[in-house]
Amino acid sequence: MHAPAGPADADRAFARLQLIRSPRIGPVTYRQLIARFGDARAALDALPQLALRGGGGAPAKLAQPDAIRRELAAAAKLGARHVFLDDADYPRLLAELENAPAAMLVRGDLSLTARSCVAMVGARNASAAACRFARQIAQGLAQEGVTVVSGLARGIDTSAHLGSIDGGTVGVIASGIDIAFPPENRELQERVASEGLLIAEQPPGTEPLARHFPSRNRIIAGLALGTVVVEAAPRSGSLITARIAGEAGRDVMAVPGSPLDPRAQGCNLLIREGATLIQSVEDIVEAIRPIDTRAMRAPISSYTVEPAAEPGAAERRAIESLLGPVPVPVDELIRQAALPSATVQLMLLELELSGRLERHAGGRVSLI
The missing domain is CATH 1.10.10.10 (Winged helix-like DNA-binding domain superfamily/Winged helix DNA-binding domain)
Structure with missing residues (x-):
């Protein structure tokens, strides 16, 4: 259970969220500003002068306080809370990404991200055999104490959540935490939030847009020691997730398929390029176990910036x-x-x- 925030914590959360929601402040910029100025309030005070020095024609705009108050109130009403990049309970593996989300809204058990996590992704129009295999693999991973991370999409994502929901699953969505997409997964999304963990980077009320999905994919890959692709076309979001995982130094794994099935071409391509071929739960566990998360870099709270x-x-x-x-x-x-x-x-x-x-x-x- 997360302890209630006191006035000082609430003020700090307000300043951090205002900084994050201000125009031109992305994840990399947020990380640099916090490291340079020490806290969000000092960074907010410095923004106008920094923008003018960069040749801006007008002072930097800040997010409106009323909008921040509405977001915080909406989160509380939904039973969600914000987790910031410099919080102690921010997922450690995710913080390794240079562009890790500066803030996320979460519902459920955040401690699931402290366990060994494996991402499972694949085609939305997956075959029945692939969905069954994904569900069985996810169930086996959960029984091994591994948290399964996916994106609550149709097809492979849905099967991965259904297989692991009794043992530990994390759903990452491209919309606000109160929006279910696809709509038919509304009940499953609620189950993930109440029995596992639901994560959203976008503010409440945000409808999923095409540009939000690559951002969602980086969270899925960033939370996990490795990413398993079950079925995927050559130019699919699943391969983007696999690429992000590989660039972050995480394991990329793929389930082989028939060369006659276009839905297997992406997986076969990954294997040809060096991804680990997966046929069982044991293959996945063997691939991720050598990684010791204690060797990961320190969280942002200990970062310093050279003057x-x-x-x-x-x-x-x-x-x-x-x-x-x-x-x-x-x-x-x-x-x-x-x-x-x-x-x-x-x-x-x-x-x-x-x-x-x-x-x-x-x-x-x-x-x-």
């Missing part, structure tokens, strides 16, 4: 001249500019807050 001196005009021109519409790795900017990392990161932060910089996957940035 950065105020960049001069020449330094600003040097960085801006290296930027363009084509995304470039930040490490490459630092190397070519021959400037301290902290100085480059500060200038990129200012440009982003002024609305002139866009961040991309893989630690890349470009000018807008």
Whole structure:
């Protein structure tokens, strides 16, 4: 049971949520601001000046306090709570991702994420045989004490939740925590929230949009030691989840299928590219057990940022001249500019807050 928040905790939660919901504050920016200024209130106070230094024509806008109060009240009414990136009970494996969600709404037992977790994903139009196999594998994993993470979609996701719900399942959705999608999974989503754990990154009342699903997928992959793909087409969201898992250094596993079935092509492709071939629960357990979560990096609360001196005009021109519409790795900017990392990161932060910089996957940035 989560302890009730006192006034100081409530004020801190309000400031963090206001920072997260403010325009141009993404997960990477939030992490840098908290690390640089120590807390959300100090970061909020610094935003206008940072944006002006980045060349913004107007001061940075902050999320309206009334909107934050409405979100907090809606969460409480729904029986949900916010978990922030710098909270002690934020899922440790997820915090490893550079773009880990700065805040999530949760309903249910968050301690399920502290166990060994495996993500199971696959086709929405999966075959009956694949759904049955996914359900059996999920049930076997739950019996082994492994938490099964999936996305509450049709097909493989639904089967994974049904198989593991009695032993430990986590559902991650692309909508607000009060919206069920697909609608026929409303009852299952409620069961996951009451018997397992339900996670949403979007504010309550948010309908699922196409751009929300890749964000949802990174949470699924980030929570887990490994991702199992049961059936998937070559260009599917399931393969995006597998790619994110691989980039994060997690195990990628796939169930082979007939080359005559288009729904198996994605899995067979993953295996050809080096994914672990899965035929049983034992195969999955063997793949994830060697990973010791105690070796993972410390949570954000212990991060520090190297102090950065105020960049001069020449330094600003040097960085801006290296930027363009084509995304470039930040490490490459630092190397070519021959400037301290902290100085480059500060200038990129200012440009982003002024609305002139866009961040991309893989630690890349470009000018807008």
